[in-house]
Amino acid sequence: MNSIEEFTKGLEVEFEDLEPGTLSSATNFRSIKGWSSMHALIIIAYIDANFNALLNGADLKSAQTIQDLYNITIEKLK
Amino acid sequence: MAYLSTTKTNIIAISSCVPTHIEKTADYNHISVEERELFAKTTGIKERRVAAKDVACSDLCFTAAKHLLDKYNCAEEIDVLIFVSQSPDYILPATSILLQNRLGLKKDCIAFDISLGCSGYVYGLSVITNLMQSGQLKKGLLIVGDKSSTSTTYTDKSTYPLFGDAGTATLIEHSQTKNEMHFNLQSDGSGKNAIIIEHGSCRTPFDKTLEDLVEIEPGISRAKKHLILNGMDVFNFALKEAASNITTLYEKSNKSKENTDYFVMHQANKLINESVRKKLKIDLEKVPYSIDVFGNTSSASIPLTMCYKMKEALRTKKLSLLLSGFGVGYSWGSVILETENVYTKLLEYDRA
Numbered sequence: 336m337n338s339i340e341e342f343t344k345g346l347e348v349e350f351e352d353l354e355p356g357t358l359s360s361a362t363n364f365r366s367i368k369g370w371s372s373m374h375a376l377i378i379i380a381y382i383d384a385n386f387n388a389l390l391n392g393a394d395l396k397s398a399q400t401i402q403d404l405y406n407i408t409i410e411k412l413k
Numbered sequence: 414m415a416y417l418s419t420t421k422t423n424i425i426a427i428s429s430c431v432p433t434h435i436e437k438t439a440d441y442n443h444i445s446v447e448e449r450e451l452f453a454k455t456t457g458i459k460e461r462r463v464a465a466k467d468v469a470c471s472d473l474c475f476t477a478a479k480h481l482l483d484k485y486n487c488a489e490e491i492d493v494l495i496f497v498s499q500s501p502d503y504i505l506p507a508t509s510i511l512l513q514n515r516l517g518l519k520k521d522c523i524a525f526d527i528s529l530g531c532s533g534y535v536y537g538l539s540v541i542t543n544l545m546q547s548g549q550l551k552k553g554l555l556i557v558g559d560k561s562s563t564s565t566t567y568t569d570k571s572t573y574p575l576f577g578d579a580g581t582a583t584l585i586e587h588s589q590t591k592n593e594m595h596f597n598l599q600s601d602g603s604g605k606n607a608i609i610i611e612h613g614s615c616r617t618p619f620d621k622t623l624e625d626l627v628e629i630e631p632g633i634s635r636a637k638k639h640l641i642l643n644g645m646d647v648f649n650f651a652l653k654e655a656a657s658n659i660t661t662l663y664e665k666s667n668k669s670k671e672n673t674d675y676f677v678m679h680q681a682n683k684l685i686n687e688s689v690r691k692k693l694k695i696d697l698e699k700v701p702y703s704i705d706v707f708g709n710t711s712s713a714s715i716p717l718t719m720c721y722k723m724k725e726a727l728r729t730k731k732l733s734l735l736l737s738g739f740g741v742g743y744s745w746g747s748v749i750l751e752t753e754n755v756y757t758k759l760l761e762y763d764r765a
Contacts, residue, residue: 373455373456
């Protein structure tokens with residue numbers, strides 16, 4: 336599993352329109368500019384494709400920050 | 414796993430019919446311009462065809478089927494008609510029977526409906542080829558389509574900009590050649606709440622509030638009669654099940670992905686389909702898309718994509734195809750089949 340920094344940087348690339356360095360592990364991902372349900376799908380696809388872990392709607396709802404997403408992903412891989 | 418194969422049937426022709434009215438994602442002003450752009454980029458949907466209020470799914474399907482019956486002059490020869498849809502004309506009687514009459518088919522014709530959405534074309538093929546493989550039924554029509562715009566509303570951004578309307582018809586005949594089709598069909602009703610129209614039938618019958626719009630969350634207002642879509646759960650389901658269903662089918666049928674010319678997948682949304690394609694390690698040029706111009710057309714999306722994107726290849730070549738549908742239910746399935754010189758036609762609905 337990648338580090339939280341690599342995880343965050345990868346997610347930033349997936350969101351495309353963000354300036355590098357916009358996201359940190361503490362970022363509440365729902366607060367990013369223009370957040371919509373499409374971003375949630377992008378998160379699920381990113382984690383599935385890169386870490387082979389599948390998050391569901393409940394997982395997303397329970398997460399607030401990118402650190403939370405990272406922790407859920409680690410739990411799924413156990 | 415429900416693996417089965419059928420034999421001795423050929424797909425002769427496929428036609429699809431879409432409404433003329435186009436709705437562009439860029440014009441969907443219920444959401445911000447930025448959200449429209451992200452929606453178009455993520456789902457791949459730039460525009461969709463939406464039928465007028467007084468046009469039923471069966472009208473689109475009728476047009477598609479009539480074209481084939483006229484071209485092949487075979488209305489008298491149709492022994493079986495199956496209508497696969499979740500937008501029938503009425504709760505009863507079955508729309509297939511109405512189409513039997515409207516298309517001028519003989520009374521010695523089996524006609525029944527199958528209520529399935531995204532997986533419907535694959536399931537429909539499995540049923541009709543099973544009925545026809547013995548040779549007692551010589552010609553059949555598989556009529557598949559949906560008018561999802563009936564069950565969505567402009568004020569629900571989670572469904573309205575996603576779905577398009579379309580009807581299709583596939584003409585199938587019994588054949589003396591082996592011509593096998595291999596199916597892997599699956600179901601999981603625990604996913605019922607992911608895509609559901611909850612009200613208006615036996616479980617939760619009509620009531621006076623069925624039409625009342627209620628705000629569910631910002632950007633999503635709908636009435637009880639409308640479709641509910643939990644995009645994240647559907648996405649999770651598709652990532653988990655679609656690719657593994659296809660991989661299992663190749664294993665069971667002793668066929669190979671490498672010898673497959675095209676993988677025609679239900680047009681769910683581009684992010685889902687691209688994720689499935691990458692999981693299966695399939696080249697992009699082998700996976701045709703129609704979602705950019707027609708949206709998610711539910712059960713019609715596989716035959717519509719074949720008519721829209723594969724006309725020349727289907728007409729001129731012998732092809733090995735993988736078709737895969739996945740969604741509402743959950744219900745999902747894949748079929749490996751071969752085609753040769755299949756005629757296709759894409760029509761626009763003419764009210765006259």
